[in-house]
Amino acid sequence: MPEKINSSNLEKARAAVNKRAALGADIDLNNYNSPAHEKPVNTDPSELSAKDKEKMLATGVILDDPSQRMGTFIQIDNTPVHYSAKQDGVEVMAVSQAKEKYDWFGDYWWKAVSVDADKYTAHVELNESNGYFIRTLPGAKTTFPIQACLYLNKVGAIQDVHNIIIAEEGSELHIITGCTTSLHNEPGLHIGVSEFYIKKGAKVTFTMIHNWEPAVGVRPRTGVIIEDNGLLLNNYVAMKPVGSLQLNPSAYCNGENATARFNSVLVAPSGSSMDVGSKVFLNGKGSKTEIIARTITTGGEIISRGYMEGNASDVKGHLECRGLILGDSGSIHAIPELKGNLAGIDLSHEAAVGKIAEEEVEYLMSRGLDRDEATSTIVRGFLNVDIEGLPPLLNDELQKAIKDSEEDMF
Amino acid sequence: MDSEKADKEMLLDIKDLVVSVDNKEILHKVSLSIPYGETQVIFGPNGGGKTTLLMTIMGFPRYQVASGKIIFKGKDVTVMSVDERARLGIGIMFQRPPVVRGVKTRDMVAACLKKDNGEELIAELAGKANMTDFLSRDINHGFSGGEIKRSELLQLSAQSPNLVLLDEPESGVDLENISLIGSLINSLLGKVHPIRERTNSGLVITHTGHILNYINARTGYVMFEGKIICEGEPLDMLNTIKEKGYRECVKCLRK
Ligand SMILES: Nc1ncnc2c1ncn2[C@@H]1O[C@H](COP(=O)(O)OP(=O)(O)O)[C@@H](O)[C@H]1O
Ligand SMILES: [Mg+2]
Numbered sequence: 001m002p003e004k005i006n007s008s009n010l011e012k013a014r015a016a017v018n019k020r021a022a023l024g025a026d027i028d029l030n031n032y033n034s035p036a037h038e039k040p041v042n043t044d045p046s047e048l049s050a051k052d053k054e055k056m057l058a059t060g061v062i063l064d065d066p067s068q069r070m071g072t073f074i075q076i077d078n079t080p081v082h083y084s085a086k087q088d089g090v091e092v093m094a095v096s097q098a099k100e101k102y103d104w105f106g107d108y109w110w111k112a113v114s115v116d117a118d119k120y121t122a123h124v125e126l127n128e129s130n131g132y133f134i135r136t137l138p139g140a141k142t143t144f145p146i147q148a149c150l151y152l153n154k155v156g157a158i159q160d161v162h163n164i165i166i167a168e169e170g171s172e173l174h175i176i177t178g179c180t181t182s183l184h185n186e187p188g189l190h191i192g193v194s195e196f197y198i199k200k201g202a203k204v205t206f207t208m209i210h211n212w213e214p215a216v217g218v219r220p221r222t223g224v225i226i227e228d229n230g231l232l233l234n235n236y237v238a239m240k241p242v243g244s245l246q247l248n249p250s251a252y253c254n255g256e257n258a259t260a261r262f263n264s265v266l267v268a269p270s271g272s273s274m275d276v277g278s279k280v281f282l283n284g285k286g287s288k289t290e291i292i293a294r295t296i297t298t299g300g301e302i303i304s305r306g307y308m309e310g311n312a313s314d315v316k317g318h319l320e321c322r323g324l325i326l327g328d329s330g331s332i333h334a335i336p337e338l339k340g341n342l343a344g345i346d347l348s349h350e351a352a353v354g355k356i357a358e359e360e361v362e363y364l365m366s367r368g369l370d371r372d373e374a375t376s377t378i379v380r381g382f383l384n385v386d387i388e389g390l391p392p393l394l395n396d397e398l399q400k401a402i403k404d405s406e407e408d409m410f
Numbered sequence: 411m412d413s414e415k416a417d418k419e420m421l422l423d424i425k426d427l428v429v430s431v432d433n434k435e436i437l438h439k440v441s442l443s444i445p446y447g448e449t450q451v452i453f454g455p456n457g458g459g460k461t462t463l464l465m466t467i468m469g470f471p472r473y474q475v476a477s478g479k480i481i482f483k484g485k486d487v488t489v490m491s492v493d494e495r496a497r498l499g500i501g502i503m504f505q506r507p508p509v510v511r512g513v514k515t516r517d518m519v520a521a522c523l524k525k526d527n528g529e530e531l532i533a534e535l536a537g538k539a540n541m542t543d544f545l546s547r548d549i550n551h552g553f554s555g556g557e558i559k560r561s562e563l564l565q566l567s568a569q570s571p572n573l574v575l576l577d578e579p580e581s582g583v584d585l586e587n588i589s590l591i592g593s594l595i596n597s598l599l600g601k602v603h604p605i606r607e608r609t610n611s612g613l614v615i616t617h618t619g620h621i622l623n624y625i626n627a628r629t630g631y632v633m634f635e636g637k638i639i640c641e642g643e644p645l646d647m648l649n650t651i652k653e654k655g656y657r658e659c660v661k662c663l664r665k
Contacts (some may be wrong), residue, residue, distance in 0.1 A: 095418075359508045366468055367522045368496040368568055377521065381512030381548075 004215055006106075013125035018123065024246025024275050028122060032158040032189050037128055038078035039205035040094040045072060052182060054153065058404065059148040059178020059209040060191060060397045061332075069176075071146035073132040076153050078160055079132050086092050089140025089171070091105045091133065095164055098133035106162050111254070112223030120191045129160035131192070136171035136202070145174035145207075145394055152216065152305060154186045159247035161192040166203035167230075174391060175204070179218075180211040189217040196224035198232055200255065205233040209401050210230035211244035214271055223283025228255035235394075237401050238274065239267035241300075248277040252285035253315075263385050264293040267404060268330065277305025277335070278362045282315035282345070287315040294383055296323070297330030307337045310345035319349035324356060324382055326375075384393040420481070420572055421446045421611045422467070427478035429466045436462045438636045439478065443572070445611040449599050449612035449625050451644050454633035455656050460615045461505070463633070464575045467613070468502045469495045472625075482573065501571030503562040503579060509550045511662045515561060516545040522568035523642075532568070539564040539594055555582035563594040574598050592624030599625060621647040632659040 020026050045063040053063050056074075066072055071085035071092035080094040082243075091098075099105050115125050132148050152159045167173045181188060190212075198204050211219055224232050232251055251260035262278035274365040280289040308317040323332035336349040356378050364374035383402050422444040431438035437459050444450055454458050465505045466473040467480060480488045486497055513652075519532050536542045543555070546617040553561060559579060566574060576595065583591055599612045614621060622644055630644035630652070639646065640659045650658055 089548035160491045232606065283574075357508065358618060362492060363468055363504065363508055364518075364521065365491070365493040366470075366496055366502055367500075367518065367565060368493055368524060369521055370493050371491075373521075378510055378516065381510055381514075381517070 001008045005105070007126055008111055012116040013122040016122040017119055017120050017126070018052065019116065019122065021118035021120060021246070023248060024219065025244050026217070027189060027244065029158065031186070033128060033154070033156050034156045034160075035077040035154045036079070037130060037160070038079040040083065042083060043081050044260035044368060045074055045082045045211065055180045055211070056149050056151065056178055058149060058160045058401075059149065059211050060176045060207070060401060061147045061178040066147070067142045068143045069147045069276075070142045071134070073148040075130065075132070075149070075158055075161065076151045078127070078130060080093065083132070085146070087140070089137040089147065090142055090307045091135040091137075092146060093133050095131050095162055097105065099305065108166060108195060108196070108197055108203050110199065111245070112159045112225050112356045113193050113221050117216070117221060119331070121193055121221050123158065124160045124162050124191055126195045127160045128146060129162045129193075129204070131161040131163040132166045134173070134175060135166040135172040136168060138168040139170045140168075141172035143175050143178045144145050144325070146389075148175065148177045150177070150179045150190065150192060150329045152183060153182060153187040153188050154188070154251070156188065156272070158191060161190070163194040165194065165196045165204065165206070167198045167204045169199040171199075172203045173205075175206050176394060176397060177208045178209065178211070181216055183216060184214050185213065185215055187217075190219070192220040192227040194220065194222040196222070196232065198224065198226045198230035200227045201229045202227075203231040204234075205235070205391070205394060206400060207235040208228070208237070210236070210238040210242070210245070212238075212245070214241045215223065215242055218245040218262060219321070220249070222247065223247035224249065224251040224260065225259035226251060226253050226255055226260060228257060230255055230258050232260045234260070234262045234278070235398060236262070236264045236276070237263065237398065239402065240278070241269045241272050244273045246275040248279060250281065250366065251289070252281045252287065253284050255284045256286055258284045260288040260289045262291045264295075265383055265385060266295045266304070268295070268297045268302045268303055270299025270329065272300035274300065275303040275305070277307065279307040279318065280309070282308065282310045282317060282338055283312055285312045286314045287312065291317075291319045292385060293321045294385055295321070295332050296324050296326060296382070297323065297332050297380065299330040301330065303335065304332060305335045305337070306349065307339070308347055309339040310347055311341050313342065313344045315345045317347045321349070321384070323349040324379065325354065326356070412543045418569070421483060422613070423482070424467070427466065427480065428476040429462060430476055431462060431472060431473045431571040436636050437466070437478065438634070440638055440639060442631060444611050444613060447609040447611060448464040448475060448629065449618055449627045450629040450631065451622065452631050453616065453631055453647060453651055457578075457622055458633040459636040460633050461577055462576050464613065464615065465504060467575060468492060468500060482578075495535045496569070496571070499572035499576065501566045501569045501573070502578060503559070503566060505577050507550050507558065507562065509548065511551065514546055514550050515541065515549050518549050518565050519545070519568045520562060522565045535564055535567050540590060541565065556584060556587040557608050559583055559587070559591050563591065563598065566598055567594065572586055572610050573612055576614040578615050578617060580616065580618060586619060590623060595621065619644075622648065631665045633654065634659065
């Protein structure tokens with residue numbers, strides 16, 4: 001990468017080291033240590049400890065028999081420990097390796113996310129962070145998904161991650177990402193920058209499962225640029241306790257008929273704080289979006305945001321935030337926002353927050369289910385988002401993750 | 411001793427039932443008995459308390475029993491919860507069931523069936539109710555009037571209650587559907603059923619009496635202003651009501 005780009009990014013990052021983020025509680029980065037950013041190594045992932053593998057498996061990352069995965073990437077704290085791709089036309093490596101390999105790499109570095117967005121993006125830049133580089137070549141289609149795991153391992157650590165995802169023209173890329181930790185009640189902080197570039201006619205499905213712990217802070221920073229007829233299908237599931245989680249990925253539908261869909265499923269147990277949204281900028285003629293969020297609090301605090309902005313003709317967007325309050329404490333704050341900057345656009349939203357309708361519980365009870373069974377059936381239904389266009393295997397993984405987490409809920 | 415013996419022959423025995431909704435007394439000392447294997451019908455003008463009676467028998471908490479008793483299979487169920495009554499063998503067809511988003515018709519039928527690996531049976535029952543295409547849809551979401559009836563009867567056929575409570579099962583159903591619904595009800599009450607051998611009992615509210623063409627009912631009642639004012643042979647009663655209106659029944663009460 002040309003030195004000049006490099007140094008201007010560094011300058012901007014230095015200027016932003018103390019810049020508070022627009023959203024989310026401010027986290028003092030000085031309270032954490034920064035584990036070494038070592039060079040990537042390629043180890044056999046099946047030799048990770050049984051405990052670690054089990055944690056990873058719960059987020060959809062299969063290491064013992066990855067026959068249904070076309071590639072794997074694992075980073076523990078700040079060091080990539082495994083990268084592999086099993087299919088022609090598919091590249092999986094550490095970003096540090098891609099940086100050396102491709103002279104065009106700079107075209108994709110801090111182009112979908114601003115390096116000086118806040119102190120978290122700045123921290124990622126200033127620590128020469130690693131992460132995954134996943135790319136499908138023009139026309140290539142992943143048959144099975146590629147899996148990536150970002151694993152926070154060291155007590156009190158900041159994990160810095162910077163990922164680049166490129167789907168070249170006409171390609172199809174399915175990714176399942178699991179983010180989790182070996183920590184229990186110890187503190188840790190995950191900062192993950194992800195930049196997506198979806199070229200003409202390419203399709204990306206990105207399914208991310210977050211299983212954190214009660215004292216962990218999480219600050220992902222994601223930007224997605226979509227060209228003509230490109231498609232992003234983003235699924236996000238966070239159902240485990242987490243100290244403080246804030247993310248608000250932005251998709252820029254710059255191309256004609258570009259499409260971005262976001263589905264989120266959030267469950268906040270007591271003590272958890274989640275501020276999760278999706279932003280879509282409909283900049284290309286005829287571009288489309290749908291944002292669907294299903295949120296449940298069993299005692300935690302949730303802010304569920306959605307923002308869509310129409311900047312071109314014939315764009316269409318729909319936003320749906322539905323929240324369920326189970327139990328006596330906890331809160332859900334739904335903030336749907338629409339902005340139209342010209343005529344001839346079609347943006348709409350619906351939002352609802354409340355308890356389970358007693359009428360529905362009684363309906364199920366009249367069929368012989370007891371109150372708890374009726375409630376859990378209704379909750380399972382509530383979380384059962386039908387995701388159009390998700391391959392059956394990924395849909396199964398998603399349903400399984402939701403099901404596993406439900407068991408903790410009741 | 412005699413009355414105890416009588417109790418045992420009755421599937422349902424309601425004695426002097428007084429019921430309030432939102433603290434307003436709606437049913438005033440209603441009594442009726444349904445023997446095992448018998449179906450009875452209730453006629454009466456709107457607002458007479460027919461729906462209230464069925465909802466009270468099912469046990470929905472809004473319907474509060476001030477006094478009187480509901481005996482089912484010889485057990486006092488007056489204070490039992492809805493689900494306990496359902497498991498004991500009472501089932502109801504909802505007039506306006508709620509939509510439960512994400513819960514599929516298949517899930518509801520499976521819940522009614524209360525056994526694992528019921529896939530084949532679910533498919534068979536759904537086929538009979540002409541509901542196969544609805545199994546993977548959210549329950550009641552965008553269902554038409556006739557589809558709701560078929561869905562309710564499908565669920566009941568999986569639940570197979572000993573006492574079937576039907577509230578105007580033919581209302582809002584077009585001619586094409588009425589015979590299907592009639593035969594589904596007949597199989598719920600009658601002997602032809604894939605799950606069980608024994609004949610069930612029913613309590614059916616009807617305005618039009620159309621359903622009488624499909625079920626074999628021996629006893630009819632007229633409910634008026636929260637009371638049962640008349641008892642008789644259902645078809646005779648229907649004819650009288652058709653000719654002379656409910657006023658004739660009121661006279662019957664005065665006599
Ligand atoms: N939710 C309610 N709140 C207050 N009164 C009600 C309610 N539902 C029914 N009622 C009253 O109870 C009486 C009986 O109603 P209902 O049982 O529906 O009669 P039917 O089914 O015979 O038409 C009517 O006077 C009606 O107004
Ligand atoms: Mg009624």
